[in-house]
Amino acid sequence: MEAAAEPGNLAGIRHIILVLSGKGGVGKSTISTELALALRHAGKKVGILDVDLCGPSIPRMFGAQGRAVHQCDRGWAPVFLDREQSISLMSVGFLLEKPDEAVVWRGPKKNALIKQFVSDVAWGELDYLVVDTPPGTSDEHMATIEALRPYQPLGALVVTTPQAVSVGDVRRELTFCRKTGVRVMGVVENMSGFTCPHCTECTSVFSRGGGEELARLAGVPFLGECSKLVLGSRPPIPSLPWVGLTSVPPGPEGEEGMGAVSLSRRTTATCGSSTRALLKALYGHGWFGCVRFWPAEPMLGAGGADTAPPPPLCPAGSVPLDPELTRSLEEGHDFIREFPGSPTFAALTSIARRILDATPTCLP
């Protein structure tokens, strides 16, 4: 029976979110990165812990390859991305002398390193720690959850693609979460569809239906696919009827964030009763779980009055395939900052918004 880890280094973290998937290559690291960036844009201090020892992708996604890790008096100092220390990272990728060198370790050695990652990194005060995991349900996952258990992880975001083959693996991950007592906050369906930049036809490259199926298995509502519901500031597919929600955070000059709804015929309705009626009607058709406008609009729910209490957590979202997103991650750019008008931005920030709403504000 090992001694409990020092409470010190994790005591300053308010919420811990695991990003899981039974399946490889669905976009866990992508979602972890974009979630962290979106939470940072919402003014939060975020840390990312990359426990994928064989394939550590996080350093590259932040353009931080080759950065060195230093020791401080409380343990290891995480790698900070900026002077304000709004995002900090830790990954085995920083510890490899040669980036092409394979980490060929068996379980017990991986477990030992993960324990140290969890207890010896001096995170300081963080609003969120996002833990990016490798695929599977094995040593790394068990070691991570055991090491984090004293700190009551907030929960897990489970990522899938629309394919049934992905759902087949990820439903086992849901069982893993149930057995290890990790609460599933939401299901993210990544690679929902690809809109051809030449003709704007949206193709389901990786089949359809996976996110919805998984949300059903997890017992959480699912919001919609990219082809039906498009979030964004302008219609990417002009011929399709759509509802656009502009959730723009306050701008650099401090102008207030807008909340507006535009319809395909380019009529614009501001946040008034007609908008709410429209959204309620759409909800009735299963288009929305919940919607929130920035910065201060009340939550809207199905069928209720404007003063209805916020609906229960509706933790899901669809993220489309977006080569610009892929490129940003390859080159370590901040996609959230650079592409605020894209449907992908809106999908990612709406997922971040749900996480923010799910996490109670801590009083100082």
Next chain:
Amino acid sequence: MEEVPHDCPGADSAQAGRGASCQGCPNQRLCASGAGATPDPAIEEIKEKMKTVKHKILVLSGKGGVGKSTFSAHLAHGLAEDENTQIALLDIDICGPSIPKIMGLEGEQVHQSGSGWSPVYVEDNLGVMSVGFLLSSPDDAVIWRGPKKNGMIKQFLRDVDWGEVDYLIVDTPPGTSDEHLSVVQYLAAARIDGAVIITTPQEVSLQDVRKEINFCRKVKLPIIGVVENMSGFICPKCKKESQIFPPTTGGAELMCQDLEVPLLGRVPLDPLIGKNCDKGQSFFIDAPDSPATLTYRSIIQRIQEFCDLRQSEEENLINS
């Protein structure tokens, strides 16, 4: 904290558990007790069993989700089109066994006979084994640590009654860990023809695949070549090509040049591939004229040529 990863002398070496780099390793006590010194008897048993298997091919990738299982399944389908060839497909992804679904064998169970476990047959000449067949529900999670996974792999190699097989294809999980070390160790005496490594054009994939190539070199596993999957997408409506996963650092082509490994082919993204995998059918039947099918077939041919060449080189060596 110990540096990452220093040279382990090897569990079976004289220095096991005693070397300077052993300090702090969780396995130190085990190694020092000499437990690793005696070779696992299963290795000889597996060598015997593998005498009826002509060619063994591993399908690897450092990265997840690049299409290893998809490729393994279609390599099996492609080779099995010749009715005189006997094909075996072994899925050693213990946590995420996708092969049963892709081969249309979900819900099938494994039977024991006097000569061992019987594989599940898709065709008369195509048998499949996966941990998926041992699970009673699609929701069952296999939450096993390394040693238990290794035990399962040992059983798959030693206890499955494959019979006379021309090609054994081994589909692996992503990474470079227990499963990969085990399969290489257990098959060490039985000679693996080589590994096919799958990637996508992205640097995020390539950086993991370079590690996998180094792993293969470290354990002296011959590399048949690299397959670049999801290499370009042809819009079904306007037929124009887009790069969904842009090769920002030159793609597999440049990596193969740098590391001097053959590039076997570049398979484009065809939405029908995913759909057929979900339905458990061979994509070749649904889309025989797709550019993806044609590329797959040329890759399969190159793999066969590699195996035949290896075989004739070995025979020449024995006869000389």
